[in-house]
Amino acid sequence: MYQNNSSDETVSTINDTIRSVAIVGSGVAGLTAGVLLKAQGHTVTLFEKSRGPGGRMSTKRVAGTSVDMGGQYFTTRNPDFLPFLRRHAGEQTVVPWHGLLGYQQDNGDWSEFPTEQRYVGAPRMTAITRGLSAGLNVQAQTRVARLHRDSQVKKWHLQDADGQNLGAFDQVIITAPPAQARELLADSSAAQLAIELNTAVAQILPCWAVAVKFSTNPWPRFQGARVANSPLFWVADNTSKPGRENASDEPAAGHWWVLHATPEWTNAHVDDDPQQVVDALIAAFAELSGNAEPALETLTHRWLYARSDAGGEPQPGHLWFASEQLGLAGDWLAGGRIEGAYNSAVGLVDAIGGSEQA
Ligand SMILES: Cc1cc2nc3c(=O)[nH]c(=O)nc-3n(C[C@H](O)[C@H](O)[C@H](O)COP(=O)(O)OP(=O)(O)OC[C@H]3O[C@@H](n4cnc5c(N)ncnc54)[C@H](O)[C@@H]3O)c2cc1C
Incomplete structure (x- = not known):
């Protein structure tokens, strides 16, 4: 499991399985998740619709x-x-x-x-987000428009807005703001998750x-x-x-x-x-x-x-749907702000590490 101490960061994997993970969005939440998952040995690809990483830290x-x-x-x-x-x-x-x-x-x-x-x-x-992204595979100017899960082989298939295949992944993390995340899920084979988002959303x-x-x-x-x-x-x-x-x-x-x-x-x-x-x-x-x-x-x-x-409502920190191997992270799940985006991604990576493969 990932452990992070302020003085010494110790990184090891929960199991020996190397997973391929797609992360939608390269703001603070997406980059944090990317850095942590890569440090655990997983193969991580970030997709970013803008010209470069950073998101709202612009x-x-x-x-x-x-x-x-x-x-x-x-x-x-x-x-x-x-x-x-x-x-x-x-x-x-x-x-x-x-x-x-x-x-x-x-x-x-x-x-x-x-x-x-x-x-x-x-x-x-943006010096911070540029620095965090330096060792990561960030595919900029790529808007993920559709997610489809093949439940036979337990793989997610991602497509861009032109219907181009972006690859097959074991897990997907969405860090887009809630309206965009809901839209993406609603257009996907995970449409029922879009409904669950309504209860968690700031x-x-x-x-x-x-x-x-x-x-x-x-x-x-x-x-x-x-x-x-x-x-x-x-x-x-x-x-x-x-x-x-x-x-x-x-x-x-x-x-x-x-x-x-x-x-x-x-x-x-x-x-x-x-x-x-x-x-x-x-x-x-x-x-x-x-x-x-x-x-x-x-x-x-x-x-x-x-x-x-969030209008004072309690927030879940992150969302992890283990049966689908799909998670959501972002400031809007963890009190807003830049530190919230970081906390949300750390919580999600911990949750993924602690869950069984579906
Ligand atoms: C004007 C303004 C002022 C702020 N002031 C402060 C402040 O002073 N202090 C503070 O702590 N916070 C502040 N914030 C908030 C802070 O910027 C955010 O909390 C933080 O940057 C959010 O990071 P995130 O990774 O959760 O989301 P984001 O930064 O929004 O990252 C999400 C990324 O996903 C990408 N994306 C979305 N949909 C797709 C898709 N379908 N395919 C591919 N990519 C996609 C987006 O382009 C974006 O890069 C401010 C924000 C703004 C806009």
């Missing part, structure tokens, strides 16, 4: 630096999480972010977030994200802030994160902020023209900062699935 490159459009930072309550990242993603890729974070109360007053160690990837959030809320470059820092008060009574939910001084500093003598230098809209505002403006979204969120930020400094450059990203919200 970064966009811009001249002279990069901007984190998705997951902003993380905390580590599980003592195994940080050592795992440092060991498998690289010692230098996970660094503390010492920014001062604040939150606004309904009456408009500001308070500071409690002191806590917060971490980011350096020089960008909602994933949408988010319009805008990154803005200013010539100087328009709001030095905080480096990250949760906003109240505004179209804005969260704003962060991206340039304050380690490794994002532009060399100040470069012509491309500037100060990047990331602005995330609330789920309510995003829902109300989900089909708006991106330029209208940029204008509205920059106006809201100018009101917040009291500084209407002009934007030099902007980027947008519309997340239809951003942050997980």
